[in-house]
Each structure stands twice: as C-alpha cells, then as structure tokens.
Amino acid sequence: MSVIQPALEYAQNNKDASLEDLKAILRIASISTLPEHEGDISHAAEWLSGKLQDLGFDSVEIMPTAKHPIVYGEWLKAGPDSPTILVYGHYDVQPVDPLDEWESQPFEPEIRGDNLYARGASDMKGQLVAILKALEAMVHAAHMPLNLKFMFEGEEEIGSPSLPAFIEEHKDLLASDVCLNTDSGILAPDQPALTIALRGLTYFEIRLQGHKSDLHSGTFGGVIDNPAIVLCQLVAGMRDRQGKILLPGFYDDVRELTQEERDILPSLSDEWWLESSGTQTLFGEDRYTPTERATTRPTLDINGLLSGFTGEGSKTVLPAKAMAKVSMRLVPDQVPERIQESLIKYMEENTPPTMTWEIEDLSSATPAIIERDSEAVKAASQALEIVWGIAPVFNRAGGTVPVVSLIKEILGIDSLMLGFGLPNDNIHGPNEKQHLPSFYRGIETFIHFIEIFSGTNKSKG
Amino acid sequence: MSVIQPALEYAQNNKDASLEDLKAILRIASISTLPEHEGDISHAAEWLSGKLQDLGFDSVEIMPTAKHPIVYGEWLKAGPDSPTILVYGHYDVQPVDPLDEWESQPFEPEIRGDNLYARGASDMKGQLVAILKALEAMVHAAHMPLNLKFMFEGEEEIGSPSLPAFIEEHKDLLASDVCLNTDSGILAPDQPALTIALRGLTYFEIRLQGHKSDLHSGTFGGVIDNPAIVLCQLVAGMRDRQGKILLPGFYDDVRELTQEERDILPSLSDEWWLESSGTQTLFGEDRYTPTERATTRPTLDINGLLSGFTGEGSKTVLPAKAMAKVSMRLVPDQVPERIQESLIKYMEENTPPTMTWEIEDLSSATPAIIERDSEAVKAASQALEIVWGIAPVFNRAGGTVPVVSLIKEILGIDSLMLGFGLPNDNIHGPNEKQHLPSFYRGIETFIHFIEIFSGTNKSKG
Structure with a gap:
C-alpha cells in the first residue's frame, strides 16, 4: 500500500464533507470591490483561518493590510530538511451583476448536473477548498511530508493593491522553495493541463x-x-x-521559442479561436500559429x-x-x-x-515563465497523469497573473500554476460554476503532488 | 441733395427709436432649442410681422413649418421693372448658459460704453433691426426704389431643419434677383468687409x-x-x-485661386492666427498663407x-x-x-x-462663392465705402452658412453677405454685444446699398 493510500481513501470517503465546506465558504459574499461587503470579507478570512487552525497549523494569523486582510498560516512540522511550499490563493470574489442572468442565487450554491453554481465556485473558492481538503486528508492520515506556508489575499479581484508591500515586508516569513498558485485551471474535464508561461x-x-x-x-x-x-x-x-x-x-x-517549446503547445485549431472569440477572421503574424500568437508572442x-x-x-x-x-x-x-x-x-x-x-x-x-523541467512541474505533471490517466498538456497563458512575477521578483521563487477551473466556468460572469468531478480529482491531485514533490526535494530545505 | 438724403436724415434723427426697437426685440428670449421658450419664439415672430405691417408691406404672414414659423412679407410697390431683393435673417438665438459669466442679464439689454449687451444683440437681432430701420427711413422718405421679400426663420441656431422644404415649397413666392443675407459682419469697427466665399x-x-x-x-x-x-x-x-x-x-x-483672388484676401498675420486660436504653432500646407488655408483650401x-x-x-x-x-x-x-x-x-x-x-x-x-464683380457686391462695396470712408476688404469665410448654398441651389440666386457684427461680439457666448456705432452705420449702409443696387439693376426684374 502506497504511503498516501490512507489520505486518498479519506478524501474519497469524505466527498460530502468537502462539498459542504465548499458550499459554506461560497455562502459568504466576499466581494472585494463593494464597501457594503466589508463584513463578508472579514467573515471569509475568519472561516479560512479557522480551517487552518483545525488542521493543526502552528501559526495562523489574519494580518491587516491597507485594505483587506491576508490570511497567513504555517505548518513547519516536516522540519528543515523538507521542502517548503508557499500556497497562494485569494478568498475575494467578483461582483455578481447582472443578477437577473443568474439561474440560481449567486451566494446560495446549487447543484445542477455535475456542476455547483455560485459566485466564486471556480474563481477560486473551489480551488481553495480543494487544497485545504487535500491537506486535511494528509493530516488525518498522519502523513504530511513537507512544510507549508499559506498566503490567502482578499484583493485579487481589485488588482492586489496591498500585496506587493505585504510580500516585501514579510520576505523572511514567506521564504519557501516554490509557490503553489492554485488560482488556475485545466483545459477540459478530460484534459489536464499545466500553465507554464504567462504574458x-x-x-x-x-x-x-x-x-x-x-x-x-x-x-x-x-x-x-x-x-x-x-x-x-x-x-x-x-x-x-x-x-x-x-x-x-x-x-x-x-526570447524566440525553441522548436520543442512550439511542439508542446496544445494544438488549438483556427476554428477554436474563431469560436471562442466570436469573430469571422483571425489576425496576426503568419509566421506563428494562432495559439503561438496568443500565448507566446x-x-x-x-x-x-x-x-x-x-x-x-x-x-x-x-x-x-x-x-x-x-x-x-x-x-x-x-x-x-x-x-x-x-x-x-x-x-x-x-x-x-x-x-x-x-x-x-x-x-x-513582467512576463513569467515556469521551467517545465523544474521539480515542481514534473511532480505536478505526474500527479495529474496518475489521477486523470493521461499526461497534461503544457499550456501558455496569454493573460497576465501579476502575483507570479511579483513572487519571483521579491521572493526569488517560481510559481506552479495548479488548479482545476475549466475554460467554460463563467468566472466573473453570471452562473459561475465548479465542475464537481474536477474538484474531487483536484483534491486527489494535490495529495499526489505533495507526496511526489516532497520525495524529489528531500535535499532542499 | 441726393434722393436718399431725407432717408439718411430720418435715420440720423431716429437713432434713439432704433435703439429702443433693438432693445425691445432683445428682451424676447427666443431660444430655438429650448421647448420652454416656444412662447418667446412666437412672440418674436409676431413682433417682426408687426414691424413689417407697420412699414406698409403688402403681404405679411407668419407661416408655420414643422417646427418654428417663418415670417414672410413682401413689398412689391416698385413694380416689375425694378429688381427684387430677398432679405434673409433669423429671429432665434442661442441658449445663454453659462449664465454666471454674464455681467448683465442676457435678456435685459444694457449699454456699457459703445456696446449694447444682450443675447442676440449681434447674432442677429442687431442686423435684423438695422435692415428694418433702413427700410423705415426709406418708406418714411417715400423713396423705396425696389421690391423686397422677407424671409425670417426661427431655426437657424438649431441647423435650419425646416428651411429646405419651405424654400422648395415656396419657390415662386420667393423668386428674387438676389438674396441679402444680413447674418454677417465686418472685420473691425474701422474696417468694413464683404464675405465673398464660404466653405x-x-x-x-x-x-x-x-x-x-x-x-x-x-x-x-x-x-x-x-x-x-x-x-x-x-x-x-x-x-x-x-x-x-x-x-x-x-x-x-x-478651383485654384487666381493671383488676383489671393491678392485681395485680407492680410491676417501668423500672429493674428496664433492669438485667435490660442495655439503655439500653426499647421498646414506651406504653399498657402494661413489665411488662404483657413478660407480658400x-x-x-x-x-x-x-x-x-x-x-x-x-x-x-x-x-x-x-x-x-x-x-x-x-x-x-x-x-x-x-x-x-x-x-x-x-x-x-x-x-x-x-x-x-x-x-x-x-x-x-456645398461651398458658396459670391461673384465679386456682381452688381450686388459692387453696390454693397460702394455703400460701405461711402459710410466708412474706406473701401471694404473682400473676405472669405472658413465656415459654412448652409442657407447660402440652399438658396443658390433651389432659387438659383446668389447671396450677398452684408451685416455689421464684429469678430469680438461673443456670439454664442456670454456677454454677447452689439457695437452701437457699427449698428447705426449699418442702417445708413443698407439705405445706400438699396439705392445704388436699384440704380444698377433697373433693367432686371
């Protein structure tokens, strides 16, 4: 029996409890841009710090910033010879308007088919609860082979104004080997993916x-x-x-792409780009495919x-x-x-x-690139392949996630983009959803990833 | 004694009455764009038709349009062998805001120095009253050597939406030898001018x-x-x-300008253009002077x-x-x-x-050009020179006065731009004014013009 089998079984047996926890945090209307939701922001921060305390984290703190607080927590029980992962996430959500386009109330989570509908279900409370439930399973199975630091902010949806100063001020506290950024997704329910570059x-x-x-x-x-x-x-x-x-x-x-880098990009057809954008005619430098133009140029x-x-x-x-x-x-x-x-x-x-x-x-x-042959990417890739049965594609995102370059610049560490949102989750729009099979697979993937990463990183610390 | 001496003396002796008439129509807040001034629009139209009736016009009518009425009147007593002038003007005015920048109330005319301040004083009730007072002087002196038709609209400041259909519909009624457009001005109190082209x-x-x-x-x-x-x-x-x-x-x-056309343009310096526009640097095709560029290109x-x-x-x-x-x-x-x-x-x-x-x-x-050697321009030029003591300059306007091309297209006649506004009259702005010496000279100029034009046009009709 693998050393993580008890953790995986615990996760498997506690799917309902995981779903209930997800619903609980989705009921908190933590809209960061609206002053009338100040209380919900505090409530979400307290809910998260309570969860970290329940997990037995040594130090959990709701740390104030100029605007919304950052929930910080650390688990350093694996000792200095084990690697340390900084887990990044955000507990704030976008406003819900237009409300009349929602089929169910945005802060009353409702399951329809395989999906759970609520504001923040995918971006990113689903991902937050997935990592918390993975840790809970490992703690319960008494097997947590590395150290963890958590940094959950409440301002991502308003451009993270307080984050740069916070990271700068707490450089030593946040020092880690890698950042696990769970604000991410895969390409389709049956196509795991890892984002290895951001413009x-x-x-x-x-x-x-x-x-x-x-x-x-x-x-x-x-x-x-x-x-x-x-x-x-x-x-x-x-x-x-x-x-x-x-x-x-x-x-x-x-930096020009290598042939290998071009080869591993997911092959999205012209039709895919036309359909996703709602246009008749594509545009751009014809020396590059549309996917290359949108993500690497x-x-x-x-x-x-x-x-x-x-x-x-x-x-x-x-x-x-x-x-x-x-x-x-x-x-x-x-x-x-x-x-x-x-x-x-x-x-x-x-x-x-x-x-x-x-x-x-x-x-x-600044643009961010995540080294594809880093230990973190390799571990995540293996974990995804174990859970999904197929290897992930290596995706490059056309958009920008400033926290990735911020963490690289101030803390000097790379980020791993590992989360389980889907392109059609309607994040920021009405009827945002979380695909529940992907959520449960996400919990298992996090367990595998932590185990694999801790093994390949025993020398670090 | 010249045949118009009695008319000129009458005008001279009735300056106060002329001023009182000007003040009377300036008190009517005939703002065409504001529905709440509908009553003032009617009031102004009635005031004008009353004046034409007092002058002994044969046929005076307030003719409805889709929006504001047109005051029409005709004096055909000179008989078919004499020329007929169509006098164009408008009795509506611009709104007055910003009101707090006015030094006196816009519809309570106030004299300060040589000027009478009120909305519409220059654009163009001053010009309307000047032509009416010139005719009054000639009628009183029993010397009106030509035929007149009046067309005063109430929509000029909103783009004359009803005018094209009105002219089209009343082609025969409006048939004349020339249009005297009194919605015009001169360059300076001591510099008479005639506008001979409009872009x-x-x-x-x-x-x-x-x-x-x-x-x-x-x-x-x-x-x-x-x-x-x-x-x-x-x-x-x-x-x-x-x-x-x-x-x-x-x-x-x-059509390229002739050297003669270039030569007669008023010589406005680069400094004049810089100052008038409030800029640091002029712009444009360097084969042409700024005045040529602004008026003929x-x-x-x-x-x-x-x-x-x-x-x-x-x-x-x-x-x-x-x-x-x-x-x-x-x-x-x-x-x-x-x-x-x-x-x-x-x-x-x-x-x-x-x-x-x-x-x-x-x-x-369409652009409009007024033939400089037409009888109307020559007569106006002589009239201006008699009153001012110096010859007028021939001005080309950079702006557009659509009624001029409209009348040319539908009625087939040229317009003569003859009015006595000044460039610094603040038309459309706060503290609009009429320069009173120019107003009184305007009355005399109209008398001379009618007399001269009737003499040079005896064969027409």
Missing part, C-alpha cells in the same frame, strides 16, 4: 494636447493641427497590418480612444485633446521598463511640434 | 466593428484584430503631416473619436467597435456627393477583412 503587461495612457480649448473647425481648419488625427497617426505607426509592433527595439529582448493593443465630440449628430469641433489607452502583452525576456523607454522614444521621434504630449504608466507586470 | 461642409460618422463584443486582450491579443488600431490606420491615411488630404480624387474639383478634420474603455485607470479590453467623426470643409467647385464617393472608395480599398464598416452621412452643404 507580462505594460499599460499606458497617452494624452495629446494641441491647443487650449476646442476650436471651430470652420474658422481654424487648415491652420491648426488636429490632436485626434495626430493620435491616429502615432497609433498607426505603432503596429503594422500584420500585427508586427514597430516601436524602436520592441523585439530586442524577446508580444502584442500591442489600443484599449480605448477618446477625443472631441462623440455624441449623436455633427458638431464641427476641432478638438483640443486626444487620448489613447495603449497596452502591450510581454513575453520572456521583455522588461516593462525597457518597453516604456521604447514608447517614449517613439513619441519623441514622431510627435509633431504642434502637440504637447504625456504618457501615464498605468500598470505593469 | 462647404461634408460630415460623416465612420463606424468599425471587429467582433461581437469586447474581448480580453490577454486571451485574444495577437489573434484578433483591433478596431481602434484599424480606425487609427484609416484616419492616418486620410491626411498627411502637412495637411494634404489623401482621399482618392479629393482635389479633382478644387479644403480641409479634413476628425471631430471626435471613441472606442473601448475610456474611464480612469486600466482595463485590458480588446474593443469590439471604434468610431470617428470625420468632416471636410469644401471649396469651389467641390461637391459633397463626390467627396462622399471618394471616402467610400478609400474605405473599400483600405479597410482590412477583419472589420465590417459603415459610414453615416450626417450633414453637408
């Missing part, structure tokens, strides 16, 4: 001003320049028709444009100002600061003397 | 759509095209950095831009749609319909297959 982001607002206030286009058209047109000229010069970005030196730091997008008169009908105004929101998704080894320099250089070289301009840096995150 | 206008809204609804720029950036960027690329291709318009065939119909401007997320902060949206308001000022002999064809051709040739697009035609007016 970075750098987001700017560009503002042009040509003259003091709006002018009459009849009186001054032809004599006074137009900020809306200049903005369009500048934007047009940033990206060509094939999607190639024209900012000076933009690709200098891009940097991009430049205009997220918003505003100038002059935008109401109904005609108003012959020569606008004084024009604004564009410009964001770029970055890939290894691009650095937001160098991209910002490139954008400023571009603006300096191309903005005509009729305009003054400014750039506001609105947000940025 | 046309064609105004479009361009809408692009790339996909059904906004997408996540992390998930789809690099695979799905961006309507905001495509819109910028399209706009950037419409005009070069020097202001040259790049739509196919855009300049085909432009066609232009293309973006009046508004809108796409995606325009609030504070960052939202990583890949917008589904983008919109631009695009307007062009046209010069002789450009035709709005041909410019629209050119824009459509440009869109067809340049919009990528990732986008669907549509163009809405929001408004258009």
Whole structure:
C-alpha cells in the first residue's frame, strides 16, 4: 500500500464533507470591490483561518493590510530538511451583476448536473477548498511530508493593491522553495493541463494636447493641427497590418521559442479561436500559429480612444485633446521598463511640434515563465497523469497573473500554476460554476503532488 | 441733395427709436432649442410681422413649418421693372448658459460704453433691426426704389431643419434677383468687409466593428484584430503631416485661386492666427498663407473619436467597435456627393477583412462663392465705402452658412453677405454685444446699398 493510500481513501470517503465546506465558504459574499461587503470579507478570512487552525497549523494569523486582510498560516512540522511550499490563493470574489442572468442565487450554491453554481465556485473558492481538503486528508492520515506556508489575499479581484508591500515586508516569513498558485485551471474535464508561461503587461495612457480649448473647425481648419488625427497617426505607426509592433527595439529582448517549446503547445485549431472569440477572421503574424500568437508572442493593443465630440449628430469641433489607452502583452525576456523607454522614444521621434504630449504608466507586470523541467512541474505533471490517466498538456497563458512575477521578483521563487477551473466556468460572469468531478480529482491531485514533490526535494530545505 | 438724403436724415434723427426697437426685440428670449421658450419664439415672430405691417408691406404672414414659423412679407410697390431683393435673417438665438459669466442679464439689454449687451444683440437681432430701420427711413422718405421679400426663420441656431422644404415649397413666392443675407459682419469697427466665399461642409460618422463584443486582450491579443488600431490606420491615411488630404480624387474639383483672388484676401498675420486660436504653432500646407488655408483650401478634420474603455485607470479590453467623426470643409467647385464617393472608395480599398464598416452621412452643404464683380457686391462695396470712408476688404469665410448654398441651389440666386457684427461680439457666448456705432452705420449702409443696387439693376426684374 502506497504511503498516501490512507489520505486518498479519506478524501474519497469524505466527498460530502468537502462539498459542504465548499458550499459554506461560497455562502459568504466576499466581494472585494463593494464597501457594503466589508463584513463578508472579514467573515471569509475568519472561516479560512479557522480551517487552518483545525488542521493543526502552528501559526495562523489574519494580518491587516491597507485594505483587506491576508490570511497567513504555517505548518513547519516536516522540519528543515523538507521542502517548503508557499500556497497562494485569494478568498475575494467578483461582483455578481447582472443578477437577473443568474439561474440560481449567486451566494446560495446549487447543484445542477455535475456542476455547483455560485459566485466564486471556480474563481477560486473551489480551488481553495480543494487544497485545504487535500491537506486535511494528509493530516488525518498522519502523513504530511513537507512544510507549508499559506498566503490567502482578499484583493485579487481589485488588482492586489496591498500585496506587493505585504510580500516585501514579510520576505523572511514567506521564504519557501516554490509557490503553489492554485488560482488556475485545466483545459477540459478530460484534459489536464499545466500553465507554464504567462504574458507580462505594460499599460499606458497617452494624452495629446494641441491647443487650449476646442476650436471651430470652420474658422481654424487648415491652420491648426488636429490632436485626434495626430493620435491616429502615432497609433498607426505603432503596429503594422500584420500585427508586427514597430516601436524602436520592441523585439530586442524577446526570447524566440525553441522548436520543442512550439511542439508542446496544445494544438488549438483556427476554428477554436474563431469560436471562442466570436469573430469571422483571425489576425496576426503568419509566421506563428494562432495559439503561438496568443500565448507566446508580444502584442500591442489600443484599449480605448477618446477625443472631441462623440455624441449623436455633427458638431464641427476641432478638438483640443486626444487620448489613447495603449497596452502591450510581454513575453520572456521583455522588461516593462525597457518597453516604456521604447514608447517614449517613439513619441519623441514622431510627435509633431504642434502637440504637447504625456504618457501615464498605468500598470505593469513582467512576463513569467515556469521551467517545465523544474521539480515542481514534473511532480505536478505526474500527479495529474496518475489521477486523470493521461499526461497534461503544457499550456501558455496569454493573460497576465501579476502575483507570479511579483513572487519571483521579491521572493526569488517560481510559481506552479495548479488548479482545476475549466475554460467554460463563467468566472466573473453570471452562473459561475465548479465542475464537481474536477474538484474531487483536484483534491486527489494535490495529495499526489505533495507526496511526489516532497520525495524529489528531500535535499532542499 | 441726393434722393436718399431725407432717408439718411430720418435715420440720423431716429437713432434713439432704433435703439429702443433693438432693445425691445432683445428682451424676447427666443431660444430655438429650448421647448420652454416656444412662447418667446412666437412672440418674436409676431413682433417682426408687426414691424413689417407697420412699414406698409403688402403681404405679411407668419407661416408655420414643422417646427418654428417663418415670417414672410413682401413689398412689391416698385413694380416689375425694378429688381427684387430677398432679405434673409433669423429671429432665434442661442441658449445663454453659462449664465454666471454674464455681467448683465442676457435678456435685459444694457449699454456699457459703445456696446449694447444682450443675447442676440449681434447674432442677429442687431442686423435684423438695422435692415428694418433702413427700410423705415426709406418708406418714411417715400423713396423705396425696389421690391423686397422677407424671409425670417426661427431655426437657424438649431441647423435650419425646416428651411429646405419651405424654400422648395415656396419657390415662386420667393423668386428674387438676389438674396441679402444680413447674418454677417465686418472685420473691425474701422474696417468694413464683404464675405465673398464660404466653405462647404461634408460630415460623416465612420463606424468599425471587429467582433461581437469586447474581448480580453490577454486571451485574444495577437489573434484578433483591433478596431481602434484599424480606425487609427484609416484616419492616418486620410491626411498627411502637412495637411494634404489623401482621399482618392479629393482635389479633382478644387478651383485654384487666381493671383488676383489671393491678392485681395485680407492680410491676417501668423500672429493674428496664433492669438485667435490660442495655439503655439500653426499647421498646414506651406504653399498657402494661413489665411488662404483657413478660407480658400479644403480641409479634413476628425471631430471626435471613441472606442473601448475610456474611464480612469486600466482595463485590458480588446474593443469590439471604434468610431470617428470625420468632416471636410469644401471649396469651389467641390461637391459633397463626390467627396462622399471618394471616402467610400478609400474605405473599400483600405479597410482590412477583419472589420465590417459603415459610414453615416450626417450633414453637408456645398461651398458658396459670391461673384465679386456682381452688381450686388459692387453696390454693397460702394455703400460701405461711402459710410466708412474706406473701401471694404473682400473676405472669405472658413465656415459654412448652409442657407447660402440652399438658396443658390433651389432659387438659383446668389447671396450677398452684408451685416455689421464684429469678430469680438461673443456670439454664442456670454456677454454677447452689439457695437452701437457699427449698428447705426449699418442702417445708413443698407439705405445706400438699396439705392445704388436699384440704380444698377433697373433693367432686371
């Protein structure tokens, strides 16, 4: 009998209790962006710290930040020769509107078929309860072969404003070998996956001003320049028709994919991309497949444009100002600061003397790559294969999870993205759900992962 | 003694009465765009028709339209051998906000120095009363050497929506030799001017759509095209950095200025243009002076831009749609319909297959040119020179007065722009004023003009 067999059996025999715990935390409306849910936020934090205490964690604390508290807990009983995993998660959820599109109440979990419907069921209370239930099973089976530190924040859905300072301030407390980020998912119920790369982001607002206030286009058209047109000229010069970005030196730091890296990407067809996006025609650099373009290539997008008169009908105004929101998704080894320099250089070289301009840096995150042959990825891969019966695909995400690069930068450790949400879980939307078979498999996968990872990491500590 | 000496003396001796009439109509808050001023609109129309009746006009009528009525009146006592002038004006005014920037109440006329302050004092009740007082003087002196038809509308400040149908429907009634458009002005109290050209206008809204609804720029950036960027690329291709318009065939119909036409333009310095616009740097085709560019050259401007997320902060949206308001000022002999064809051709040739697009035609007016050696312009020029002591400059306006091209198209007659507003009268703004010495000179100028024009046109009728 394998050493984790009792833990797996315990998990198997306690599915109902796991489901009840999931329902319990889903009933707490911990919406981080709405002040009227302040009490629910506290309630969720207390529920989690109570669970960690029940598990016998040595030190459990609800630690205040400038906004919502972070639940911290540690289990260091495996001793200094065993590896330590920092488990990251968040207990806050998105608002629920439009409420009338929900088939059941968002904070009254309801099972329909294989799914449990509630706000936060997939993002990410389902994942939080899965890891807690895996630990409970191992503690109950008296087999917990490594050390754990928990960091559960309550601000992820509002951009984690307090997290950077918290990690910086508690570097020593949080020191670990790897971060297990459970805010993640797989590709389909029968297709386990591991996310091994995330794109970075750098987001700017560009503002042009040509003259003091709006002018009459009849009186001054032809004599006074137009900020809306200049903005369009500048934007047009940033990206060509094939999607190639024209900012000076933009690709200098891009690490080209190896053939092996290209080969292991999941093969998503053009049809898959068309259907998922609701479009008729794909776009982009034809040297790369759509999946490669969406996950491994940097991009430049205009997220918003505003100038002059935008109401109904005609108003012959020569606008004084024009604004564009410009964001770029970055890939290894691009650095937001160098991209910002490139954008400023571009603006300096191309903005005509009729305009003054400014750039506001609105947000940025470095791209993250998780070494596919790291012990954590190998252990997770094995664990997934044991539970699902097939090997996971190695997925690269087009989006950005800033906490991953934050933890890499401040704590110097990699993250492993291991969670069990599904692409069709409607996270952030109405009728969010958790696929229950994936939830139960998730608990088992966490047990296997911890066991395998502890074995391959005995020398660390 | 000149035949008009008695009329001029009457005008001179009745300055106070003229001022009182001006004050009387200025007290009527005939704001055309606000439904609560419906009664004031009627009141102003009645006041004007009363004045025409007092003058002994044969037929005076308040004629209904779909919205605000048109005051029509005719004086045909000079007989069929004498020329007929159609006098155009409007009795409606702009709203008054911001009210707190007015130094006196907008509908309680107040004299400060040489000026009378009230909404509509310059635009254009001052000009309406000036022409009425000129006619009163001539009628009183029993010398009215030509026929007159009056058409005073109440919708000019809301874009004259009922006027085209009205003119079309009353073609025969309105038939005349020339239109005297009194909605005009001079350059300075000591610089009479005649506007001999007006630019046309064609105004479009361009809408692009790339996909059904906004997408996540992390998930789809690099695979799905961006309507905001495509819109910028399209706009950037419409005009070069020097202001040259790049739509196919855009300049085909432009009649180049003769050297003589260039020579007679008022010489406004670069400093004048910089100061009037509140800018640091002028712009445009350097083959032309700023005054030439602003009044005799066609232009293309973006009046508004809108796409995606325009609030504070960052939202990583890949917008589904983008919109631009695009307007062009046209010069002789450009035709709005041909410019629209050119824009459509440009869109067809340049919009990528990732986008669907549509163009809405929001408004258009053909450019107008008033023949400088026409009898009307020559008569007005002489009249101005007699009253002011110096010859008028021939001004070309960069803006558009659609009624001028409307009357040309439907009635087949030219307009003479003869009014006495000043550039600094603050029309449409707070503290609008009428410069009273220019108002009194205006009355005398109208008397001279009618007399001179009737003499040079004895053969017409």
